[in-house]
Amino acid sequence: MQDISLHLLDIIENSVRAKARNIKVRVIKDVGSNLLRIIVEDNGTGMDSETLAMAQDPFYTSKGEREKKVGLGIPLFKQNAEMSNGSFKMSSQPGFGTVLTVDFELNHIDRMPLGNLKATLLGAIIGHPEVDFHIILIHCERGREYSFHFETAAIKEELGDIPLTYPDVIEYIDQSLNEGIQNTSMENV
Amino acid sequence: MKTLADLKKIREKAQEEMKLRGGSVRVKIVVGMGTSGIAMGAREVMKTFLEEISNRSLTDVLVTQTGEKGLASMEPVVDVIEEGKPKVTYGNMNPDKVRKVVVEHIVNGRIVSDYVVATGS
Numbered sequence: 001m002q003d004i005s006l007h008l009l010d011i012i013e014n015s016v017r018a019k020a021r022n023i024k025v026r027v028i029k030d031v032g033s034n035l036l037r038i039i040v041e042d043n044g045t046g047m048d049s050e051t052l053a054m055a056q057d058p059f060y061t062s063k064g065e066r067e068k069k070v071g072l073g074i075p076l077f078k079q080n081a082e083m084s085n086g087s088f089k090m091s092s093q094p095g096f097g098t099v100l101t102v103d104f105e106l107n108h109i110d111r112m113p114l115g116n117l118k119a120t121l122l123g124a125i126i127g128h129p130e131v132d133f134h135i136i137l138i139h140c141e142r143g144r145e146y147s148f149h150f151e152t153a154a155i156k157e158e159l160g161d162i163p164l165t166y167p168d169v170i171e172y173i174d175q176s177l178n179e180g181i182q183n184t185s186m187e188n189v
Numbered sequence: 190m191k192t193l194a195d196l197k198k199i200r201e202k203a204q205e206e207m208k209l210r211g212g213s214v215r216v217k218i219v220v221g222m223g224t225s226g227i228a229m230g231a232r233e234v235m236k237t238f239l240e241e242i243s244n245r246s247l248t249d250v251l252v253t254q255t256g257e258k259g260l261a262s263m264e265p266v267v268d269v270i271e272e273g274k275p276k277v278t279y280g281n282m283n284p285d286k287v288r289k290v291v292v293e294h295i296v297n298g299r300i301v302s303d304y305v306v307a308t309g310s
């Protein structure tokens with residue numbers, strides 16, 4: 001994975017596979033604290049403490065149907081966070097869901113770029129119409145806070161039986177995300 | 190700024206169209222989005238499908254994402270499913286190949302056999 005937003009997509013896919021129906025994604029860029037924080041919260045099946053520990057182990061996978069029993073998504077994300085003086089925390093409760101908090105030192109020389117956040121979010125939102133996404137982007141700098149909130153449940157309600165892949169809807173979501181990303185200065189992070 | 194009022198207009202327009210053509214989904218596209226697929230460029234494949242659907246105003250095509258399908262050496266992998274026809278799986282996809290599959294297969298109904306890695310069921 002070349003950037004953080006690709007890891008984010010991988011994490012979202014994990015949540016979907018855990019049957020989450022609500023996924024909340026927060027991306028926080030706090031310049032004063034020199035912090036880039038990603039939080040993904042889902043209401044999927046969750047994990048017990050043993051599975052939670054194994055999920056962070058490079059020699060474990062939840063994808064039981066696969067021949068190769070090695071899941072590298074989470075361990076690689078963890079390694080990339082730790083390489084930039086950051087941290088990786090995952091907590092979970094069976095039946096309730098999972099919360100993942102990944103911190104990066106914003107100006108660390110080894111921090112991977114945030115990358116194309118819009119492509120990750122647009123694909124996940126449209127590719128999983130069964131999931132309600134709540135996207136929050138926050139940019140803090142010099143005592144000011146710029147934020148963007150985007151909830152797909154309201155959009156689906158307004159659309160009724162019109163699918164998210166309807167061309168004008170793709171454009172609507174694409175433009176909304178673009179505006180949010182620009183207003184919170186999440187490009188070229 | 191985009192508002193929910195914009196969506197209402199889109200819904201009205203889409204409902205008019207659906208009345209005219211019966212509202213059915215003609216083609217379903219499924220993009221494999223497991224860890225190895227993402228590492229091999231599946232996100233850009235998904236993005237290109239969405240761009241093409243939007244640019245060409247394809248109103249009867251659905252695109253979704255799914256997890257790993259055990260074809261790791263051929264990622265990114267895409268299924269094209271048409272009503273009453275065998276499923277076609279394309280492998281080693283990239284944005285250029287996606288554009289070709291959209292023109293040839295999705296729009297004109299001709300399978301791009303060079304990119305096919307599996308068919309059936």
